[in-house]
Amino acid sequence: MKSTARVFRNAILIPTFLFQACIPSLSKGLLQSVSDFLQLQSLVNTGPFKISVTVSGLVGSGLAIDLNSGTETLLINSDGNYQFNTTVTTGTNFSVTIKTQPTLPTQVCSVSGGLGVVGFGNINSIIVNCDPLKYTIGGTITGLDGITGLTLTNSVDGSTLGVAVASGTFAFSQTYIDGTSYNVSVTTQPNHPLQNCLTTNGAGVIAGTNITNITIACTSIAFPIEVTAVGIGSGTLTIRNNNSEFLSISTNGLHRFPTNVVTNNSYSLQIVSTPPNHQCTLSSTTGVVTGTIPIIANCFSVLSIGPSNGGVLKPLESIKLQFSDEINVGSCTGSTGTLNTNLGFTVQYSVSTTTLTNDTLTVTPAASDSWMSGHRTLTLNCNNVGGYPLSSNVNLLYLIPNSLRYVADTTGNDANDGLTPLTPKRNIKVAIDSFGGCPGSDCAVLVEAGSYDPAFVGGTIQLVSGISLYGSYVTGSNFGTWDPNSHSSVILMDTTPVGCAVATATSPCAAVTGDAGVTANVTISGFKIVGGPDTAPYMAGVFLDSTNNVRLINNVISAGYGINGATGVIAINSNPYLILNNVDGGECTLNGCYSVGLYLSSAATITPILLSNTISGGNLPTIKDGKSKGIQYIGTSGINVTNIRGNSIQSQMVNNAPLSVSDSIAMDINGGASSVGILSGNIFTAGTAYQSIGIRIQAASSIQIGSPTQGNLITSGSNTVLSSYGIYLTAGHTVRRNVIQTGNSSNSAGSSTSTGIYTSAGGGIASIENNSFSIGNATSPTASATVVGVYGASLTATSNISGNYFRLGQASGISATSVSGISLSAPSAMLVSNNWIQNGISTTRARGIELSGTFSAIKIYHNTVSSGTGANGNESALFISTPSTLADIQNNVFLLNNDSASNACIYNSGAGAQTAIKYNVFHNCANMVYQNGSNYPELCPGGIPNITVACSSPIGVGGNFANNLKMDPYFVSDFGTVAVYTPTSATSCLITKSPNLLITDSYNGNGTRPGGDGAVSLGAVEYEFGCTP
16 A cells, blocks of 8 residues: 555544544434424434323224224224334324224214324324313424423323324323313423423313413423443543533543533533543534534544554564544545555455454554565544544554664673674664665664663663664563563663762753764664662663654652662753653652653754653752752743653652752753743642642743643642642633542641642733632641732733632641632732632631732622631631722622631721622622721612711722612532532522523533623622523
């Protein structure tokens, strides 16, 4: 097969990336029956269904009933329930009529409920009445679209009727005498979509004729998210909607989220976990609901590749691909790349079964043909038998070598020529040197399992352009079996070379080295690479200097031991390419030393490719003032983080003695104002230290932490002393859709903090959106302890903190000890909106939102905030420090945990006048506002009134202090261990149907305000269901 090229990556190596595919939505069928229409909003689970009739009052014989003008006829001679054998599907018309009236005696029978369109279920709402002295109760229904149907109840006699007629007529299966009262209503509303069906003419008295004027009109108010899963071979796919509800899928086919999404609200889907070795994508991840949401969850993946991707493909060797679903010989014929054959003959395909039926495809050169030598790529373009493509790009990367050298531990000898498996050399560096260069850049050294000392020749394995290294060939297989996952070829310094005594931080002692002379691709795969067991001042596993052509794939790399510093991989003025490696910073021995998993430094902007690695700083539990970092970048230009995805990036424990300056930082970016890109899909975990930080960026840059559809999991260490930060930013950045968890901090000799995000403006815009915060505890018996979700200093007017979930721990200390969801110092007129804040506990101050030094009209809109629990007089949902002014406070729900002493929902410590306090809900606070030493139990349009004389002390413009509500919002859970700030049917309509429209977004998502009723809900959540007038 000849084909054109694209770059190829192994499906197993590529992390899951969410994307919104351009897939046309299914058309909505419009089906007519009688004068009604059914708008079909789901084309799944549509039958087959059956139609039944109930016969009542029959005393004669020979009654014949037709379905659809004689498609099928039932002959009936007695009362009972009868079912047609003919099946029907959703959206088809049905018509049940009398073909022949009964005789002996002659009777006149009539059909009620016999005309309509089939919905989602068997039709059981048809009655044939032959008794002239009894009558039927029924009517017409329109718009039934819910797949569960609906239930009608006649409250007079308790009879019920399940209706699955989308549009048409219906009738109860009972008959009644003249003068009987009836009262028909909907007792179970349809679901998927959720509908509101209203009854007209439902009550009355039978007056000598059948009742046919009851009308049921159904309108959809919420729609289901329908996920059709394809390509799941085994395991479970988990999807989350709007950061709350989960759907677990372990089989292919249709699945639905339990809860429908209200019309005009948004949905936001995230893949939380995928089946092992699968990559899954969603056809759509966000949108505003106007109907049923059909989603394709495509998990069709390559589960295994042989020979392993990134390795050597011999000229006559076959490629074997195992998929997660059934394929055929033509499934991958559209694949493209530079993996060509020498003669161009058609490549041979064959299908076999490994786990699932026909799940394995073998690709082989034609007889007498062979693969063309060189570094070759192939981009798989494969479809399963159902026509679905692979869920993500899968790029195969192979070296078809033109020249080989073999190296073995037990059978190798450097006097051998190394040209055959039977004459291997002993040392890797000797084998490299034996090529004398590789002009075609297609040479390889194959290394058998064993131990290899890089210091034996030259002190390091110096990489040469175009000569790749492949380790972990199985001993005794005659180099026929490559097992890169075993990492059984170990490059380990037996002794530290003499020259390493003068190693520096930027020129360390390293087991493997690549420099500017590496101008063609060099792949290193299948090795365990360890710096020496003896110490050098600075030690590294791999050292790259001024080269962009070294690919590290599926290796275990450790720095070994350094005195002043140890680094797993150090890249100076280089673009590292790491896939599926386990990189460890090793250990260092001197107090104040550092251990870094991956160190990057460059004078020009770099774009590293880091996919599906585990990168960790070293474990330094005894090193005082030490530093453990997973990734560290220091540069004068910048770093592009776009291709850092799917990694587990960790820092480990460092001695955390009080008054030390030890750091454990998972990712640290220092410098580089030109840094850009979106950092998403990674797990950052910081360890225990004096100070622990998940991600730190110490410069203004355009880096975004989290994408619109996928964030990161960021965890800072527990048992820290000074601080545990999830993210620490010295300038404004975009941070979105992350899960941020901070550990506990305890300092016996000074202050202590546990903070989700610390950020200052630093010349940038802070945009903190749709994150989930779980904040730990802070303790200090001698000073202040602070627990904060987001702390912002001097944030700009275009900054915002919106749509976040906060749940905070406990602050225990003296003096200014405090716990707060959001704490802002000297903010400009920024926006704080739609946040869900469950504040924690403090021995002193508990403040849901805290403002200090505020002299601009900061907008506090649509937040639901609890005060948390603090000391008497120090508990408030919103705290405004003196002499702050001009805060614009509207449409919030404030919850005071403890209504006592001078606690208040809003606590203004000075006399500063605010711009507005209106359309807010105050709950459990006798003192709605505390201001400048006085308690105020009510507000009025002129401002805060005097306790005894209404409006005698106005502090604002008339009307800007109106329409506040002092009432219980009756959320699912106002307070408790885990509060749930979602309104219920007991919530006042004054809360859920406010006219004060300020912003179009809510905690539910973008574009969800106002709701379908044209009004807005106060607080974070936009609620569209029933409320209490």
